[in-house]
Amino acid sequence: MVFDSSCLSNNDIxxxxxxxxxxxxxxxxxxxxxxxxDSLCKDKMIEDAFKLFNEMVFAKGIQPDVIxxxxxxxxxxxxxxxxxxxxxxxxxxxxxxxxxxxxFSILVDAFCxxxxxxxxxxxxxxxxxxxxxPNIVTYNSLIDGYCLRGEMTKARSIFDSLTSKxxxxxxxxxxxxxxxYCKSLKIEEAIRMxxxxxxxxxxPDVIFYNTMIQGLFSVGRCGDACQLFDEMxxxxxxxxEYTYGIILDGLCSNHQLEEALSLxxxxxxxxxxxxxxxxxxxxxxxxxxGKLDIVRALFHELxxxxxxxDVRTYTAMIRGFCRVGLLREAKNLFLKMGExxxxxDNVSYSVLLHGYLKNQHFNDVExxxxxxxxxxxxxDASTLSLLKDRVTAGSLDRSLLKLIxxxxxxx
DNA sequence: GTAGGGTTAG
Numbered sequence: 001m002v003f004d005s006s007c008l009s010n011n012d013i014x015x016x017x018x019x020x021x022x023x024x025x026x027x028x029x030x031x032x033x034x035x036x037x038d039s040l041c042k043d044k045m046i047e048d049a050f051k052l053f054n055e056m057v058f059a060k061g062i063q064p065d066v067i068x069x070x071x072x073x074x075x076x077x078x079x080x081x082x083x084x085x086x087x088x089x090x091x092x093x094x095x096x097x098x099x100x101x102x103x104f105s106i107l108v109d110a111f112c113x114x115x116x117x118x119x120x121x122x123x124x125x126x127x128x129x130x131x132x133x134p135n136i137v138t139y140n141s142l143i144d145g146y147c148l149r150g151e152m153t154k155a156r157s158i159f160d161s162l163t164s165k166x167x168x169x170x171x172x173x174x175x176x177x178x179x180x181y182c183k184s185l186k187i188e189e190a191i192r193m194x195x196x197x198x199x200x201x202x203x204p205d206v207i208f209y210n211t212m213i214q215g216l217f218s219v220g221r222c223g224d225a226c227q228l229f230d231e232m233x234x235x236x237x238x239x240x241e242y243t244y245g246i247i248l249d250g251l252c253s254n255h256q257l258e259e260a261l262s263l264x265x266x267x268x269x270x271x272x273x274x275x276x277x278x279x280x281x282x283x284x285x286x287x288x289x290g291k292l293d294i295v296r297a298l299f300h301e302l303x304x305x306x307x308x309x310d311v312r313t314y315t316a317m318i319r320g321f322c323r324v325g326l327l328r329e330a331k332n333l334f335l336k337m338g339e340x341x342x343x344x345d346n347v348s349y350s351v352l353l354h355g356y357l358k359n360q361h362f363n364d365v366e367x368x369x370x371x372x373x374x375x376x377x378x379x380d381a382s383t384l385s386l387l388k389d390r391v392t393a394g395s396l397d398r399s400l401l402k403l404i405x406x407x408x409x410x411x
Numbered sequence: 412g413t414a415g416g417g418t419t420a421g
C-alpha cells in the first residue's frame with residue numbers, strides 16, 4: 001500500500017498523490033492544485049493552502065485562476081482575516097482576474113456573518129453592475145444577516161420582495177427567518193413560518209426541525225419541543241448531534257437536568273456521546289444547579305473517553321465551582337487553561353470575576369482586570385455594572401475605576 | 412475545481 005490512511009487526512013493523501021504524479025512524470029495541472037487548495041481552505045488549513053498556492057505559481061509556473069482565488073478568499077473569510085482578503089482581491093485586480101458569481105456570493109455571506117449587512121448590500125450592487133444576477137443563495141445570506149442582527153422587519157421585507165425578483169424561497173430561506181424569529185422570541189411568527197413550509201410542499205430538513213425545536217425550548221415549551229422531536233422522526237428526518245445538543249441544552253435550561261441526564265444515559269456509548277459539546281452542555285447545566293458531584297463525574301468521564309475540553313467546557317467547570325463557593329478550585333482550573341492550550345477568553349474572565357465578587361474575594365479582582373487589559377479583552381455589561389456597584393458600595397477601591405474604564409468595550 | 416441556513420456561556 002502506498003499510503004497508510006490510518007493516520008492521514010484526506011488532504012494528506014491528496015497531497016501525496018500530487019507528489020506521486022510529479023514523480024511519475026504526470027504533471028499536476030491547475031485542476032489538481034485547485035481541488036486540494038479548496039479542500040485545505042474548507043478545513044481551515046489556510047497556511048497549507050498558501051504553501052500549495054506558492055508551489056503552483058512559483059515552482060510550477062501555473063497561473064492561478066478565479067477559482068484558486070475564490071477558494072483562498074473563502075478560507076480567509078472563514079477565519080475573519082479581512083486584511084488578507086482585501087490583499088487577494090487587489091491581487092486579482094492587478095492580474096485582471098475578475099471575481100465571479102461565487103466570489104461575490106462568498107463576500108456577501110462573509111459580510112452578513114460579520115454583521116456588516118450594508119457592506120453586503122454594497123457587494124450585491126457591484127455584482128448587479130457587473131451583470132451577475134443574485135440568486136436565492138445570495139439573498140438567503142442577506143436575510144440571514146439581518147436575522148442575526150435581530151432586524152426581523154428588514155429580513156422580512158427582503159423575504160417578501162423575493163417573488164417580484166422571480167426568486168422562490170427554499171428551505172434555507174425559511175430556516176433563516178424561522179431562526180431569526182426564534183432568537184427574537186417571536187415564537188408565533190416562527191410557528192407561522194413552520195406551517196408555511198409544510199403548506200408550500202417544501203420538505204423540512206433536519207436543520208429546519210432543529211431550529212424550531214430550539215425555538216420552542218427557548219420559550220419554555222418543552223412539551224411542544226419533544227412532540228416536534230417525535231414528529232420529525234415520523235416524517236423521516238433522522239435527528240443528528242445538533243438535535244441531541246439542542247434537546248439536552250433545552251432540558252437543562254428549563255430546569256430539567258434529570259431528564260437531560262436520563263437521555264444522556266439512555267444514549268450511552270453511542271457516538272452522539274463522543275462529543276465535547278454534549279459534555280459542556282451537561283457540565284454547565286449541572287454546575288448551575290450546584291450539582292458538583294455530577295460536574296466532576298462528567299469532567300472525569302470526558303477525559304476517560306479521550307475528549308479534549310475546550311474553553312467552554314473549562315468555563316462551565318469554573319462557573320460550577322464558583323456557584324458553590326469553591327473559589328480555589330475555580331482559580332486553579334482557570335490557571336491550568338492556558339497550560340492546556342486553551343487560554344481563558346472574555347467569558348471565562350467574566351465568570352471568574354462574578355465568582356470573586358459574589359464570594360467577596362475582592363483582593364483577587366484587580367489582577368484579573370489587569371490581565372484582561374493586557375489581552376485587550378473587554379467587560380460585558382453585567383460584569384461592568386456589578387464592578388461599579390461594588391466600587392460604589394466601597395467593597396472595591398475607587399482607584400480601580402480607571403482600569404475598569406479601560407475595559408469598557410470601544411463600540 | 413469555487414457560494415447559503417441549525418448546537419453549548421454571562
